[in-house]
Amino acid sequence: MFFSTLTRRLLRRGQFASRDELAAAIDTFVLAYDEHDAKPYRWTYDGSPLKAA
Numbered sequence: 001m002f003f004s005t006l007t008r009r010l011l012r013r014g015q016f017a018s019r020d021e022l023a024a025a026i027d028t029f030v031l032a033y034d035e036h037d038a039k040p041y042r043w044t045y046d047g048s049p050l051k052a053a
Helices: 002-011 019-036
Strands: none
Touching: 002 019
């Protein structure tokens, strides 16, 4: 889910003059995402063995 959010909010329409500018934009996005939007992942797997198909 994080990578789709990164793509939708930053990368899809972003224009970056250099690789360093892109890296800085991603770093800024990650810090802001961690501060405001990140939520703990909720596991749904109960630990029972998986069935073979």
